[in-house]
Amino acid sequence: MGRHSKKLMVVEAVKDWVINGRVKPGERIYSEYELSKLFDVSRHTVRLAIGELVDDGWLYREPGVGTFCGEPFASKKGKNRTNGKNIGVMTTYISDYITPSIIRGMESYLTDRGYSLTVVCTENDHAKERLCIRNLLDLKMDGLILEPTKSSQFNPNMDYYLELEERNIPYVMINQFYSQLSPFHLIMDDVKGGYIAAEHLIQLGHERILGIFNSDDLQGVHRMKGFLQAMRTGKLPIVPELVVTFTTEQFNDDFEERLLNTLTNKKNTPTAIVCYNDLVAAAVQKVLQKLNLCIPEDVSLISFDDSSLAESAEIRLTTIAHPKSRMGIDAAKSIIAAVEGNERDLSLEPPIIYEPALIIRSTTDVVKKNRSAVS
């Protein structure tokens, strides 16, 4: 694990403590020495992590005394000092999975600067997205942070997106973007993420690796691309049956059944699985349990996003970290810069692309040769 991902690990863990109330506002947090022991990282890494957490308002320093948990964002000075400006946020879901962390990042930055926040969700449906943008247009937002809906398909709501531009309402896109609009965007390098995930397994000796990818979103398409590239680089055979794609609807419908079929096909039983995200990994774990397969002894598992699922699961998930609240904060910074600097044309700025960070936990291990995964 590189220094950057170690730092990220500390940052995210401390944020989780704050979010989950393990440390309360005003409470002193562990010392640098304690943190470095706790996470088995250098004090330098701890210092970098704390620096970031202080910058973003999660912690504050009292010189000569220590470092303390900051006020919850909603109750901070920003709350009482509003500049009357509104930022609209549209995501696919609001309270699911890693979205709360992303929104928390935005909220921390925006409310602190006197902006109010309106959040709507599309449920990853184009018709609902249409209503959402219409609402945001009618609410006369000063700027928008938008997550695309089903980004691997052509979007039928281009007229509304163009209306944003016609009305000079600045917007940024997160997680993915509609390329024809050339918007400023903040995304993870998903091709590289897919590559790193497969590469990690290949380095552990795995050869029959199952990849499971969402086909609605470009994140899935890109992770699949990186996965295939790593297989080719590792000179491993591409087995069509071991590349599974699903739509959101299929995931809610017959995903487990399909997976059971794939895993019980003796010909191609995988010894490792790359999961589209931690939600998929949870579903996969359920199916493996049904088959009495142990993780990682029988099947290694790697996933994406490093959500709370990954940390809190019975067997802690090896995963590729999503920037989460960091992305939220950066998106908020960008949209404020666009709202406040009228002359600034966001679409000309280079995008923010986050490097994927591999976090190795307990679900991946070296392959056991001469042993079929399905006993």
Add this chain to the structure above:
Amino acid sequence: MGRHSKKLMVVEAVKDWVINGRVKPGERIYSEYELSKLFDVSRHTVRLAIGELVDDGWLYREPGVGTFCGEPFASKKGKNRTNGKNIGVMTTYISDYITPSIIRGMESYLTDRGYSLTVVCTENDHAKERLCIRNLLDLKMDGLILEPTKSSQFNPNMDYYLELEERNIPYVMINQFYSQLSPFHLIMDDVKGGYIAAEHLIQLGHERILGIFNSDDLQGVHRMKGFLQAMRTGKLPIVPELVVTFTTEQFNDDFEERLLNTLTNKKNTPTAIVCYNDLVAAAVQKVLQKLNLCIPEDVSLISFDDSSLAESAEIRLTTIAHPKSRMGIDAAKSIIAAVEGNERDLSLEPPIIYEPALIIRSTTDVVKKNRSAVS
């Protein structure tokens, strides 16, 4: 027009003469001097064009005598000398529009080298594409040239594409490609094409420009992207009503009706139109005629592909040239190199990306100010 696009113009015109039988095999073609007068280009450009035509077998030189029209490809030596190898070609349509030119390019190169050709078409439908690839797999082709079906959507036939790779059947993609497969591909720079088309109209003083784009294919998405970029660069307002997208089904269904509505909306009557391709331009011309609008006096029109439609229309179309037979020849060259050089990994080669060439003919002119397009 740059030297490259001038050369392309000469090359394509001579090919058209050969294809249409205006010059017959063995007949001498015009001298360099005559050609340079005819096309109003330098002799150097003519020489480059002839060199390319000779290289590709369209023409042959008799030193000291002149340059002559080559044998039609199908009757040349390659016809009788087959190496038993087969190249499968899958396109969306076979005999429509510019596809015959592309296939002719492939055929010229492949049959000349003893390869036989099997062509199937998907009618731009994923279910039919599935049957097509299945057939090509069953026919045990040595290599494949594939045009994607509805490339702006996620393709449900990934398993078959991966089976090609599993079976080590090399393939190249033309016009567009599925990015997750990282295939070797030959495409036009459609973003730049869309940019050049709009830029040409902007330079003629047009401000209210209608863009019409197919949304099934990434070509449409990219041309739209370039179109919007040119509008922004030209500081022209983006008007959502003036960006029209359609699926192949919609084009066959209610396209003319929708266009009539757009063109008769007094608020935003365009003075110029960027059409997705020459087929769309033909449909647009029909609608303009119904409205008694003259081209280019009332409305300028620019299109893509430089198909025979563009040349033969009553009013010859200003258009962005598609490489057509050139793309076919290059695709054939690439697939033969992959079939014959076992060690060569096509997916690692850089793609071939054709520069779009603007061909100005009779459908674009300077805007008439103080005049509504719809009288």
